[in-house]
Amino acid sequence: MPKPMDKIGWRELGVGCVIVEPGSASEYHTGSWRSRRPIVDCDKCIRCARCWMYCPDAAIYQREDECYVANLDYCKGCGICAEICPVEAISMVEEV
Numbered sequence: 001m002p003k004p005m006d007k008i009g010w011r012e013l014g015v016g017c018v019i020v021e022p023g024s025a026s027e028y029h030t031g032s033w034r035s036r037r038p039i040v041d042c043d044k045c046i047r048c049a050r051c052w053m054y055c056p057d058a059a060i061y062q063r064e065d066e067c068y069v070a071n072l073d074y075c076k077g078c079g080i081c082a083e084i085c086p087v088e089a090i091s092m093v094e095e096v
Contacts (some may be wrong), residue, residue: 030057034077036092042067044089051081051090 038051045067052060052068059075062068070081082090 030074030076034075035095036077036079037072037075037095038070038077038079038081038090039093040067040069041089041091042069044087046087046089048086050084050086054080054084056080 040051042065047062047066047068049062049068052062055070055075056078057074057076059071059073060068060081061071077092077095079092082088082092
């Protein structure tokens with residue numbers, strides 16, 4: 001008898017049930033839906049990774065200089081990253 005869903009850990013889910021990387025659906029560039037986009041001031045960024053942890057679209061990534069930025073192909077412009085940033089290094093601007 002299978003375990004109820006609330007008793008299964010995420011590591012036990014089958015392939016395709018958990019998406020953890022940006023671009024997992026590389027054919028679907030959902031960034032075209034947004035009306036605002038995040039701009040990161042890398043001089044202010046303290047590399048806490050809160051934006052990365054809270055992004056519902058897994059659109060935040062860390063560049064080689066360790067600054068976190070948004071992959072605009074997948075960012076929907078929800079603004080959660082800007083709200084969660086403790087040092088206000090992320091601002092949301094209108095899409096042009």
